[in-house]
Amino acid sequence: MADENPLRILASRAAAPRIVSELSRRRFLSLSAIVGGTAFLAACSAGGAKPAPSATGGKLEGSLSMYSWGDYDAPEVLKDFTKTLGPKLTVDSFGSNEELIAKLVAAKGTGGYDIIVPTGVYIPQMVQNNLLMKLNKDLIPNLEHMDPAYLGRGWDPKNEYSICKAWGTTGFVYDKTVITRDLKTWSDFLDCAQKEASGKTSVLDDPAEITGMYYWANGIDWNTEDDAEIDKCEDFIVNTLAPHIAAFDSYPGSGAIPQSSHALIEVWNGDARQGITNSDNPDKWQWVLGSPTTELWMDNWAICSTAPHPEAAHAFINFVLTPENAIKELDYIGYHTGEKDIQATAEKAGLKMLDLVFFTPEQLATMKDGEVNKAQTRTVDIYNKAKAAAGA
Numbered sequence: 001m002a003d004e005n006p007l008r009i010l011a012s013r014a015a016a017p018r019i020v021s022e023l024s025r026r027r028f029l030s031l032s033a034i035v036g037g038t039a040f041l042a043a044c045s046a047g048g049a050k051p052a053p054s055a056t057g058g059k060l061e062g063s064l065s066m067y068s069w070g071d072y073d074a075p076e077v078l079k080d081f082t083k084t085l086g087p088k089l090t091v092d093s094f095g096s097n098e099e100l101i102a103k104l105v106a107a108k109g110t111g112g113y114d115i116i117v118p119t120g121v122y123i124p125q126m127v128q129n130n131l132l133m134k135l136n137k138d139l140i141p142n143l144e145h146m147d148p149a150y151l152g153r154g155w156d157p158k159n160e161y162s163i164c165k166a167w168g169t170t171g172f173v174y175d176k177t178v179i180t181r182d183l184k185t186w187s188d189f190l191d192c193a194q195k196e197a198s199g200k201t202s203v204l205d206d207p208a209e210i211t212g213m214y215y216w217a218n219g220i221d222w223n224t225e226d227d228a229e230i231d232k233c234e235d236f237i238v239n240t241l242a243p244h245i246a247a248f249d250s251y252p253g254s255g256a257i258p259q260s261s262h263a264l265i266e267v268w269n270g271d272a273r274q275g276i277t278n279s280d281n282p283d284k285w286q287w288v289l290g291s292p293t294t295e296l297w298m299d300n301w302a303i304c305s306t307a308p309h310p311e312a313a314h315a316f317i318n319f320v321l322t323p324e325n326a327i328k329e330l331d332y333i334g335y336h337t338g339e340k341d342i343q344a345t346a347e348k349a350g351l352k353m354l355d356l357v358f359f360t361p362e363q364l365a366t367m368k369d370g371e372v373n374k375a376q377t378r379t380v381d382i383y384n385k386a387k388a389a390a391g392a
Contacts, residue, residue: 142319185290
């Protein structure tokens with residue numbers, strides 16, 4: 001992992017209102033293109049927010065506001081922060097990086113938020129446009145507990161603005177009481193969706209995940225900019241697959257899996273673990289890591305440039321990085337938090353379904369980085385057409 005640069009452009013993990021329905025839920029550059037080149041970014045650059053001074057180690061403020069993905073922290077950890085250190089914490093949820101950035105821009109920087117959780121590839125643009133505060137790492141001594149493999153990523157080589165919160169990948173689960181054959185690959189998923197799982201299939205509500213399935217199944221670089229390949233993807237997704245899709249759901253772990261509302265479900269690994277663990281009949285669900293290739297992503301702790309409570313924000317990040325809290329976070333959200341030796345700790349604690357959290361070198365080799373490129377608008381267009389074709 002140390003030599004890889006996971007660049008996931010994350011979609012929503014919870015139901016949250018979209019800023020503009022036709023926008024990609026993943027890719028910032030597609031948003032920029034849709035609203036007119038660099039105008040969107042320019043709105044939050046010079047003349048916008050005036051960054052507040054970074055924290056200096058002074059007295060903690062009495063409150064703290066976080067804007068993050070839905071259901072993305074262990075409630076126990078959030079409560080313990082307030083109990084231990086004092087600041088009252090409030091948490092709002094966004095459904096996409098676009099939604100996060102649009103809200104910050106509209107509010108000239110922060111909108112009253114302190115901590116935010118952007119995905120790695122967005123960080124350079126956010127730094128360039130003064131949306132993030134430079135971290136005072138003297139106030140985050142628990143950074144020493146992080147595995148160096150998850151620090152120094154390409155989007156923030158010195159971790160001046162961000163620290164890994166969690167990373168993961170994409171696969172699918174299926175109900176073995178409905179689907180009796182073994183499914184092992186993305187090709188199996190796509191075939192089953194058109195056959196015994198027709199009308200019982202759920203996919204992630206995310207443009208790149210929907211097109212990604214086609215590329216991954218067919219051995220095509222999912223960051224392709226080849227118009228011919230994209231045309232073939234569109235034809236398959238819109239005309240062949242979409243009529244069989246019952247739902248576009250980025251958070252099946254809290255609903256579709258434990259409620260058995262669908263038989264075949266594209267899902268992120270941590271959400272799959274959460275859903276299966278909460279199911280009344282977990283044994284009927286089979287997890288499959290997408291193959292022959294799939295994605296790898298990383299989300300990050302960051303602080304808004306004009307955060308009203310910078311001291312409490314730094315204290316919170318330091319608090320969640322303790323080994324004790326890192327393992328609680330992992331157990332709740334089902335994603336690797338980047339801490340040193342956390343796999344051994346999880347195994348010693350007897351946590352369930354760790355094969356959905358930790359992966360072998362062979363599995364890691366199949367996970368590919370996402371990329372922002374000129375194909376974004378086409379990807380979003382395919383997504384919109386697929387939803388229309390599915391009647392969603």
